[in-house]
C-alpha cells in the first residue's frame with residue numbers, strides 16, 4: 007500500500023477528511039480510500055475456485071477514523087446523510103435495526119479485523135461509487151476501513167488480509183454470500199492493469215490493459231438497482247454447490263463432458279456449463295490482451311454475456327439492450343460488451359475504440375431511451391490503483 011496526496015480536485019478522501027472535522031471537531035487519525043471495480047470477464051466463478059479478470063476503477067470510497075469522544079462510537083455515512091451511535095466501543099454483532107444497514111458493513115470489518123481493543127471509534131464514510139450499479143461500492147468501503155484500521159492499530163495490512171476481512175463482513179454481518187473477487191481487486195488493483203485472480207489459491211497476475219489510444223472501457227448503468235442479498239445470487243451459488251456435491255469435487259476441475267454425464271437437473275447443468283466455459287474464457291481473454299487482439303477480446307466479452315443471459319440467467323432486458331446495441335456497433339468502433347458483476351441489474355461494460363466513444367455512447371443512449379424512456383448514465387473508466395492510505 008502506498009501513501010499519496012491528491013490535491014487536484016475534491017476527492018472522496020478530501021471530503022471524508024473535511025466532513026470528519028466538521029462532524030467531530032478534530033482531524034481524523036487516519037484516512038484511507040479504495041476503488042470500485044468492474045470485471046472484464048470471469049463472472050460467477052469466484053466462489054467455485056475459478057478464474058476472474060477484474061480491474062479497479064477511478065471512483066473511490068473513503069473512510070476517516072478517529073477515537074470516539076464521551077465514551078461513544080459514531081458511524082456516519084456522509085453521502086447518505088445517516089449516522090448511528092453506540093455507547094462505548096462498536097458492537098461486536100450485526101446491528102438488527104433496519105435503518106442501520108450501512109453500519110453492518112463497518113461493524114463486520116471491525117470485528118473481522120480484531121476489534122478496537124475496547125476503544126470507542128468514530129468512522130466517517132464518503133464515496134464516489136454509485137450504489138447499486140454493480141461496481142462494488144460496498145467492497146470499496148469495507149476495504150478502505152480495513153486498511154484504515156490496520157494502519158491505526160498497527161496490524162497486518164497485506165491485500166489478502168484486507169480482502170478477507172471485507173469478505174467476512176459481507177458473510178457474517180451483511181448476509182451476502184459473495185466471493186472474494188470484488189474486495190481483492192479493490193485492495194490490490196494496479197494502475198493500467200487488470201488482475202487475473204486464481205480464486206483457488208488467490209494468486210494474482212497483473213495483465214496490461216490496452217492504452218487509452220487503443221481502447222477505452224465505457225460503463226453503462228442499467229439503472230436497475232441490484233442487491234446481492236436479494237436471493238438470486240445465493241440461488242446461483244446453491245446450484246454450483248449442488249453440482250460440486252454430485253461431482254465430488256470443485257467446478258474448477260470439471261469439464262463439459264463430466265457435467266454432461268452427471269446426474270443433474272437441466273438448470274444446474276446449464277449453470278455448471280457456464281462456469282466451466284467462463285473459466286476458459288478468462289485465459290482466452292488474457293491471451294487476447296497480451297496479443298493486443300481487441301477484436302478477439304470483444305468476441306469473448308459477447309460470448310460471456312450470452313452465457314450469463316442464457317445459461318446462468320442473471321442478465322436482465324435492460325442489460326441485454328445495452329449489449330445487443332454494442333454488438334450491432336461492432337465494426338463501427340465497438341469491440342464488444344457484456345454485463346459485469348453479479349447481475350439482476352447493475353452495469354454493462356463496453357470495449358470501445360477511443361475515436362468512436364461519443365458515437366457509441368449516443369447510439370446506446372438513443373436505443374435505451376427508445377426502449378425504456380430514460381437515458382442511462384455512463385462513464386469511462388481506466389484501471390486504477392487499489393486501496394491506499396491518504397496522507
Ligand code: GLA
Nearest residue numbers: 049050184185186187347348
Ligand atoms: C458479485 C460478487 C462477486 C462475484 C460476482 C459475480 O460481484 O460480490 O464475488 O461472485 O458477483 O462474478
